[in-house]
Amino acid sequence: MANGSNYSLDFEKPLKELEKRIEEIRIFAEEKQIDMSEEIRRIEEKAKNLREEIYRNLTPWQKVQIARHPKRPTFLEYIDLIFTAFVELHGDRLFRDDPALVGGLAYFDEIPVTIIGQQKGRDTKENIYRNFGMPHPEGYRKAVRLMKQAEKFGRPVITFVDVAGAFPGKEAEERGQGEAVAKAIMEMAALTVPTVVVVTGEGGSGGALAIGTGDRVLMLEHAYYSVISPEGCASILWKDAAEAPRAAEVLHLTAKDLLGFKVIDEIIPEPLGGAHTNPEQTATAIKEALRRNLRELMALDLKELLARRYQKFRAIGRYIEE
Amino acid sequence: MLKDLFRPKQKYVTIRQREEDSGVTPGTPAEQLEKKELPDGLWIKCNQCNQMIYHKDLEKSLKVCPKCQYHFRIGAWERIGYLVDPGTFKELFANICSCDPLEFPDYQVKLNKFKKATGLNEGVVTGTAQIEGIPLALGVMDFGFVGGSMGSAIGERLVRLFEYAYQEDLPVVTFAASGGARMQEGILSLMQMATTCQAINRLAEKAILFISVLTDPTTGGVFASFASQGDINIAEPGALIGFAGARVIQQTTHQTLPPGFQRSEFLLEHGIIDLIVNRKELRSTLARLLRFHQRRKREIS
Numbered sequence: 001m002a003n004g005s006n007y008s009l010d011f012e013k014p015l016k017e018l019e020k021r022i023e024e025i026r027i028f029a030e031e032k033q034i035d036m037s038e039e040i041r042r043i044e045e046k047a048k049n050l051r052e053e054i055y056r057n058l059t060p061w062q063k064v065q066i067a068r069h070p071k072r073p074t075f076l077e078y079i080d081l082i083f084t085a086f087v088e089l090h091g092d093r094l095f096r097d098d099p100a101l102v103g104g105l106a107y108f109d110e111i112p113v114t115i116i117g118q119q120k121g122r123d124t125k126e127n128i129y130r131n132f133g134m135p136h137p138e139g140y141r142k143a144v145r146l147m148k149q150a151e152k153f154g155r156p157v158i159t160f161v162d163v164a165g166a167f168p169g170k171e172a173e174e175r176g177q178g179e180a181v182a183k184a185i186m187e188m189a190a191l192t193v194p195t196v197v198v199v200t201g202e203g204g205s206g207g208a209l210a211i212g213t214g215d216r217v218l219m220l221e222h223a224y225y226s227v228i229s230p231e232g233c234a235s236i237l238w239k240d241a242a243e244a245p246r247a248a249e250v251l252h253l254t255a256k257d258l259l260g261f262k263v264i265d266e267i268i269p270e271p272l273g274g275a276h277t278n279p280e281q282t283a284t285a286i287k288e289a290l291r292r293n294l295r296e297l298m299a300l301d302l303k304e305l306l307a308r309r310y311q312k313f314r315a316i317g318r319y320i321e322e
Numbered sequence: 323m324l325k326d327l328f329r330p331k332q333k334y335v336t337i338r339q340r341e342e343d344s345g346v347t348p349g350t351p352a353e354q355l356e357k358k359e360l361p362d363g364l365w366i367k368c369n370q371c372n373q374m375i376y377h378k379d380l381e382k383s384l385k386v387c388p389k390c391q392y393h394f395r396i397g398a399w400e401r402i403g404y405l406v407d408p409g410t411f412k413e414l415f416a417n418i419c420s421c422d423p424l425e426f427p428d429y430q431v432k433l434n435k436f437k438k439a440t441g442l443n444e445g446v447v448t449g450t451a452q453i454e455g456i457p458l459a460l461g462v463m464d465f466g467f468v469g470g471s472m473g474s475a476i477g478e479r480l481v482r483l484f485e486y487a488y489q490e491d492l493p494v495v496t497f498a499a500s501g502g503a504r505m506q507e508g509i510l511s512l513m514q515m516a517t518t519c520q521a522i523n524r525l526a527e528k529a530i531l532f533i534s535v536l537t538d539p540t541t542g543g544v545f546a547s548f549a550s551q552g553d554i555n556i557a558e559p560g561a562l563i564g565f566a567g568a569r570v571i572q573q574t575t576h577q578t579l580p581p582g583f584q585r586s587e588f589l590l591e592h593g594i595i596d597l598i599v600n601r602k603e604l605r606s607t608l609a610r611l612l613r614f615h616q617r618r619k620r621e622i623s
């Protein structure tokens with residue numbers, strides 16, 4: 001897994017070079033006591049244009065790289081920026097607490113809500129503790145427990161999705177990973193409270209969908225959501241994981257693709273350069289979208305809410321009737 | 323081995339465990355055609371005990387090895403033939419077929435190839451039938467059709483079946499046989515996990531029984547959706563059932579996986595399924611379970 005300090009987005013290389021040049025000129029100008037501000041301004045302008053150019057034309061694979069950026073804000077960071085008075089609630093009451101999935105109570109504006117999300121580590125040590133944000137069955141069972149609790153007390157549920165996938169391991173299988181994912185899908189789909197999903201980073205297949213069957217599914221601009229990882233798809237299609245960039249194309253996994261398929265309801269814009277370059281700005285955009293969507297959902301009566309949710313997912317498939 | 327010395331010198335074939343790209347599915351029209359060409363006195367080698375089985379004996383025992391009880395994979399139509407009261411199956415929703423929404427490389431070619439090879443037009447057969455006179459809604463997946471992978475069409479057929487059962491107050495039995503989601507339909511196939519689960523949820527509103535039978539293999543997104551959520555989960559013996567593939571687990575964790583990992587018996591031991599039933603007893607077991615749940619609300623209230 002990539003480490004924060006040496007993770008670089010290769011497509012940003014020309015940009016990094018320009019930035020390096022600006023720095024060099026600055027140092028040179030200072031040493032020689034000459035005014036080069038015009039030259040610097042000119043290159044800065046060029047860098048700005050280049051950045052816009054790059055981010056306007058990101059390929060799906062480049063988006064995947066941004067979505068996986070180790071500095072990309074995690075759930076806990078968003079909690080600090082979006083919610084207040086967070087109280088984390090632990091454990092599935094069956095087996096153990098899974099640190100790869102965090103949940104608890106918080107206020108959104110003045111509304112008490114239940115929030116749930118996968119939690120990646122922010123450094124190697126935390127990543128090991130949090131299993132790189134890949135939950136075991138007990139993580140999904142904790143999610144269900146907290147959702148049912150929210151339902152009991154009439155609290156809306158907000159989930160944050162950022163997961164490479166539900167963890168593939170011996171113990172996960174022993175404890176019924178498939179059953180746990182399915183159960184979470186079922187229970188969330190049937191909740192009698194409003195539910196909003198925000199896909200913030202990786203939408204890794206069933207492990208993402210397990211907390212993804214909400215009334216509204218919102219997605220950050222550079223997040224991805226896919227049935228299989230680009231690497232996995234490339235291995236199957238071309239027997240070569242290095243073909244992942246090509247696989248990312250054919251899988252149609254970007255926010256824009258998903259909006260077209262009506263799998264998501266809204267794209268939340270990211271700051272130029274990706275969420276990690278300005279977590280506060282990203283959080284503000286998420287907050288605005290959450291507020292708007294939650295308000296609409298809370299105005300619906302329960303029957304209408306459930307009927308719309310059923311129809312929303314019911315309408316997603318594409319098939320022909322011969 | 324000694325028994326090899328006595329191996330009959332007769333012609334035999336091995337029924338291949340069909341991988342995704344294999345050709346003919348047992349029990350489908352394509353296989354029936356093929357069978358006619360084969361000479362009488364055909365012997366089949368068991369995949370598990372390697373013993374030779376006379377093909378008529380294998381037919382008679384519902385493709386279960388009479389010597390070691392190994393369950394051969396069977397196709398949807400063959401399954402239906404073994405299971406339901408003769409002449410009671412009425413197919414529904416067979417007109418719902420896959421398209422190629424992502425224009426995915428080679429998908430259309432693949433679909434056509436499997437249609438031709440299997441005689442099926444999708445990886446699930448849905449309809450109504452009776453078992454020992456009890457009416458039910460039945461969905462049977464076929465691993466021979468693109469590995470039984472669930473795309474939009476399979477999802478739609480199943481959801482329509484569940485919705486039909488809801489309307490008509492019919493118990494539902496599904497037979498899963500699937501490698502998981504259909505990659506070629508991308509996110510749309512993932513979403514079938516949500517739609518099928520939703521439709522199963524609704525059955526609960528009317529206390530409609532849902533029995534899920536897991537057959538070899540049931541993995542990935544099918545196991546992680548409707549197939550693991552039966553009121554009663556039944557597995558055939560020795561079936562491969564799990565979420566993640568063994569290879570992925572080994573690559574990720576470098577763990578050694580115990581013998582019998584992700585087989586029916588492993589799942590029973592770990593509390594994921596209710597019972598394991600031999601194919602030869604499935605019909606009577608299902609009938610008994612269906613009968614338990616035959617109730618008229620009017621009579622009760």
Ligand SMILES: [Zn+2]
Binds near residue numbers: 368370
């Ligand atoms: Zn045998």
